[in-house]
Structure formats: C-alpha cells, structure tokens
Amino acid sequence: MAEKWVLMVTAQTPTNIAVIKYWGKRDENLILPINDSISVTLDPQHLCTTTSVAVSPAFTHDRMWLNGKEISLSGGRYQNCLRELRARASDVEDEEKGIKIAKKDWEKLHVHIASYNNFPTAAGLASSAAGFACLVFSLAKLMNVKEDHSKLSAIARQGSGSACRSLYGGFVKWIMGKEENGSDSIAVQLADEKHWGDLVIIIAVVSSRQKETSSTSGMRETVETSMLIEHRAKEVVPRRIIQMEEAIKDHDFPSFSRLACSDSNQFHAVCLDTSPPIFYMNDTSHRIISCIEKWNRFEGTPQVAYTFDAGPNAVLIAHNRNAAKLLLQRLLFYFPPQSDTDLSRYSLPSHVDFYCWK
Ligand code: ADP
Numbered sequence: 001m002a003e004k005w006v007l008m009v010t011a012q013t014p015t016n017i018a019v020i021k022y023w024g025k026r027d028e029n030l031i032l033p034i035n036d037s038i039s040v041t042l043d044p045q046h047l048c049t050t051t052s053v054a055v056s057p058a059f060t061h062d063r064m065w066l067n068g069k070e071i072s073l074s075g076g077r078y079q080n081c082l083r084e085l086r087a088r089a090s091d092v093e094d095e096e097k098g099i100k101i102a103k104k105d106w107e108k109l110h111v112h113i114a115s116y117n118n119f120p121t122a123a124g125l126a127s128s129a130a131g132f133a134c135l136v137f138s139l140a141k142l143m144n145v146k147e148d149h150s151k152l153s154a155i156a157r158q159g160s161g162s163a164c165r166s167l168y169g170g171f172v173k174w175i176m177g178k179e180e181n182g183s184d185s186i187a188v189q190l191a192d193e194k195h196w197g198d199l200v201i202i203i204a205v206v207s208s209r210q211k212e213t214s215s216t217s218g219m220r221e222t223v224e225t226s227m228l229i230e231h232r233a234k235e236v237v238p239r240r241i242i243q244m245e246e247a248i249k250d251h252d253f254p255s256f257s258r259l260a261c262s263d264s265n266q267f268h269a270v271c272l273d274t275s276p277p278i279f280y281m282n283d284t285s286h287r288i289i290s291c292i293e294k295w296n297r298f299e300g301t302p303q304v305a306y307t308f309d310a311g312p313n314a315v316l317i318a319h320n321r322n323a324a325k326l327l328l329q330r331l332l333f334y335f336p337p338q339s340d341t342d343l344s345r346y347s348l349p350s351h352v353d354f355y356c357w358k
C-alpha cells in the first residue's frame, strides 16, 4: 500500500422529528428503547448534517471534528458504531488513484471524520439523529459495507436512538424490538416523502443555546425516577402508535394533530415528573402552544400540529400551504422578529426565528 493516499466520502443526512416520542431505554449500551416511536424526516435541504469521512495509511488514530472543533471519539457510542462498521467492511478498490484496501486492512486503518450541522447542535432539534445517521451512512460507503438501510439503522441506533429513523425519508417507525442483542430494534419506512405532500413544516427556533440536560441523561433520570413513564410506555404509546399509523395512512390530519400534540405534551409531562424535574420548554414555547391550541379550537378543525423535542424549539406541522401561510402571519404578529442579527437576541423570550420549507 502506498502511504500518501487519502480516500474520502461525503454524505448529507436530514434530521427527523418524532410525532410519537422515544423517551427511555431498556438497554443503555445497545440503545434499546422502552417504546416504539414514529417520526417525520425533514427535507434534506433545510436541517441537515454534512459529514466527510476519510481514510489514509498516514492517519495514526481515529479523529473527529464537529462543527470545526475536535471532539473525543472515546465515548462508547462512537466506538460501538466504528466497531460494527469495521466488522462489516469489504474490499475497496479505486483504480484511478491506484488504491486497494483489503477487508482485513480496515482493522488497522484509521479514519478522520469532519461533520457540520447547519442548524443548532444539542438544542432539541435532533442533531444527534442527523449526526449519527450521517456518520454511519458515510462510513458505510467509505468502507464498502454491503448492508441494507435496515441493518444500517440498527448501527446508527447505537450512536443515538433517534438516528436510526434518519436513514429513511418520509414517515418512519422505530420498532423497539424484543431481542436482547437489539437485532430487531430497527427503523422501517411507513410512507415515503411524497405520501402526504400537502403538509408544511415550520420550525420556530426559540433558542439555539445548548440544552442543560442532554436527551441521554434526561431520559435516564426519567426512567429512574418517574412514576408516569411506565404507564406512558406500556399503556399510552402502544395505542397511539396504532392510531398514528392509521392517521398517516389515511391522511387524517385531525387525528394526526391530536396525537402529535398530546404525545409531545405527555413527553414534557414525564420530564416534569422526573426528579429533579426537567424543563425543556420555556415561556415562549408555552405561548406558542396556547396560540396554536386557540387557533385550532377557533377553526373547529385542527390546522396545525405542534411538537417539541428535548428543547424549547417548536416544530409546527401545518395541514397545507394555506394553513402554513396563516400560521406564519400569526407567528410573525405575536413574535415579531428583530432587525438586528446579534445572536444574543435568541435569549429574548419574545423572539422566535423561523426555518420554513416547502
Ligand atoms: P439533540 O436534541 O440536538 O439531538 P442530544 O442531547 O440528543 O441533542 O445530542 C447532542 C449530541 O449529539 C452532541 O453533543 C454530540 O455528541 C452529538 N452530535 C450532534 N451532532 C453530531 C454530528 N453531526 N455528528 C456526530 N455526533 C453529533
């Protein structure tokens, strides 16, 4: 093997937002959840991760840069993903560059990873989902891993649970699975991105600050201390999963909206039921909820669904373009944007920034 070559792959992966939430693990190391979850994968042009991975005999150890800053790969999650992928790597040949990597070489070769999120990291917009899905997908391409998306989803899951759902577009279900080794805890696509083309998603960035409690530690504390979580995981979510699948299949927006809003509220209720309580939403988030609830009640039939992940930022799903236009008008009226571009404005409770697409 010549010593001077570098082989590189770049991939882009969108984030996904759960409408029936994953919160709680039954196995921390393998990342196995206590309930199924359903999400919508966002449009890759808007909120996404771009990751470049490179391999070279000149690299002396595995290294990673996230948003331009070097981070440690020593954590179990990165190591688990790298180990699973290396074990499945195949021969790679680039005739043009005269590069040949044999399957067994992957055990010794090191990789460099540079990843960039075009949206706030660790602020409750599922950066870990887009991030780990992209990491696994790009490394799988580089290492010529010949597994299908379902198998790759089980590897991405070991980086961050929500990441397994970002391997697919459209509506995606993460099946919790029963096996102790996690082999059946995988993501499946329920419907592709064209299935419900009328929906418009608007993300109101209330704060791009890093959250105080990561999803990982938040859900661990909930499982350890909340009395409500068991009821949610065993009684409520299984029923909602069936109803949500129906609503998506039938384009039934009133049911979709009712389920998504209730599930988001219950997720934040179990956070509040955690000891000490976890507050992911803030006053602005609460005002957005009130605004949408009032509007939906006024219209008689829901026009917009809201859902909040582990952070204060609102994900608003409008029934159609017209509802989205009215929603934006209302949001801009109640939360007027400020003209300056100073990032400190994000801390003002009355302000929201909008990412909007479609
Ligand atoms: P979020 O709500 O943004 O998903 P989490 O607390 O779940 O927040 O996860 C944030 C963590 O995910 C980061 O601290 C980092 O470890 C990891 N992460 C975020 N973006 C990436 C990325 N592009 N590649 C790899 N890991 C990432």
Ligand code: DP6
Pocket: 017, 018, 020, 021, 022, 023, 031, 037, 126, 128, 129, 159, 160, 161, 162, 163, 215, 216, 217, 309, 310
């Ligand atoms: C509220 O997937 O970020 O966004 O598996 O520990 O990495 P880890 O947690 P993560 O949790 C996501 C929680 C959620 C709901 C969801 O995406 O389903």
Ligand code: CO
Pocket: 126, 127, 128, 129, 160, 162, 215
């Ligand atoms: Co996350």
